[in-house]
Amino acid sequence: MGKAPTRSHTVYFLGAGFSKGYGLPLTSELLQCLEELAGRPEGKFLNEGQQLFNRLKAVFKCFYPDGEHNGFRPSVVDFFASLSTYVDLSRSFNSTSFPGGNPAAFLRLLKLGIARILIDRTRDEFESVVKSKELGKVVRPGVIVITSNWDPLVEAVARAKDVPLRRALSTTGKERGKELTLLKLHGSVDWLRVADRKARTVDDDFRPLTTLTAKTDNVGKLSTAAEDIIRVSWDLSTAWQRIKARADAPHIVTMATGKIDDLGPLEQVWRDAYSALSMAKELHIVGYSMPADDTEIRTLLRAGVQRGTKRPTVSVRNPSPDVHERVRRFVLPAIRSDFSSIVR
Numbered sequence: 001m002g003k004a005p006t007r008s009h010t011v012y013f014l015g016a017g018f019s020k021g022y023g024l025p026l027t028s029e030l031l032q033c034l035e036e037l038a039g040r041p042e043g044k045f046l047n048e049g050q051q052l053f054n055r056l057k058a059v060f061k062c063f064y065p066d067g068e069h070n071g072f073r074p075s076v077v078d079f080f081a082s083l084s085t086y087v088d089l090s091r092s093f094n095s096t097s098f099p100g101g102n103p104a105a106f107l108r109l110l111k112l113g114i115a116r117i118l119i120d121r122t123r124d125e126f127e128s129v130v131k132s133k134e135l136g137k138v139v140r141p142g143v144i145v146i147t148s149n150w151d152p153l154v155e156a157v158a159r160a161k162d163v164p165l166r167r168a169l170s171t172t173g174k175e176r177g178k179e180l181t182l183l184k185l186h187g188s189v190d191w192l193r194v195a196d197r198k199a200r201t202v203d204d205d206f207r208p209l210t211t212l213t214a215k216t217d218n219v220g221k222l223s224t225a226a227e228d229i230i231r232v233s234w235d236l237s238t239a240w241q242r243i244k245a246r247a248d249a250p251h252i253v254t255m256a257t258g259k260i261d262d263l264g265p266l267e268q269v270w271r272d273a274y275s276a277l278s279m280a281k282e283l284h285i286v287g288y289s290m291p292a293d294d295t296e297i298r299t300l301l302r303a304g305v306q307r308g309t310k311r312p313t314v315s316v317r318n319p320s321p322d323v324h325e326r327v328r329r330f331v332l333p334a335i336r337s338d339f340s341s342i343v344r
Contacts, residue, residue, distance in 0.1 A: 004308025011280040014147040015288025021342030023125035058099035080254040108249035115189035118151040132344040144181040167209040169272035186253040277304020280312040
């Protein structure tokens with residue numbers, strides 16, 4: 001494991017509650033948001049010859065006995081866990097019981113829908129978001145941001161403010177002081193696996209995660225032999241069109257228990273996050289609820305703050321008292337609590 005680094009950095013861990021404060025949906029709202037999007041002209045791609053609302057009802061009925069009843073809607077986490085499990089199991093047996101065809105294709109479709117929702121919300125709220133003083137404390141050179149969120153909020157603000165940003169941890173402390181580091185543990189709406197590139201795309205459409213960006217998206221050498229996860233180059237006004245045209249599906253790890261297989265391609269991001277937590281002098285956990293199913297992130301946070309002989313100063317900002325209790329129980333007993341909501 002090597003010698004523990006010096007604790008000298010400010011690190012933010014951002015959860016869905018952080019983005020909610022800037023107008024983006026919580027995880028628990030995503031199914032409803034998908035249904036609403038499918039009912040609008042820009043969401044017609046979700047219907048594929050059958051209304052998404054009716055298809056979801058049929059899938060609910062397939063997965064849950066209570067799906068027979070009108071108005072039933074499962075927990076979003078449990079639904080995506082069930083769907084992901086069904087996709088995995090369907091590789092081992094030839095199932096014809098899934099409503100509407102291929103479960104893997106249905107999951108890819110929902111991921112594209114989630115990407116559209118998050119990109120649209122970021123764009124729609126951006127004019128007021130970019131003026132936020134609170135967000136300005138996060139999006140600045142020298143800060144390391146670790147997040148479980150998929151949305152492009154931090155990237156878009158960094159570009160607007162001309163803050164150099166890298167989606168991987170720089171190997172030199174000198175460079176880390178000049179740039180914002182963004183580590184997305186569950187992937188991103190603009191990330192994809194090399195195998196999920198659409199046909200006839202070219203290397204110039206994509207960037208490695210290690211490329212430094214500011215107002216312009218600098219061209220980094222893309223070696224598909226070496227890269228597993230790459231990202232689509234975009235600006236906020238055209239992000240959705242570019243991503244949809246270049247990726248079969250974004251690499252976003254949907255809410256599910258036991259996500260290790262999906263996290264495999266993101267191994268280097270997790271390694272970087274562990275190193276970042278090990279270097280944290282201040283760790284600010286903002287808008288992250290530490291749900292019971294997120295054992296991977298809980299373990300990462302605990303391992304990072306435990307490394308070496310010194311501990312970081314840990315602060316938690318969340319209006320729910322039970323979140324603070326869980327952080328004390330699972331990460332570090334001595335924390336600074338802030339129960340205020342995140343507002344722009």
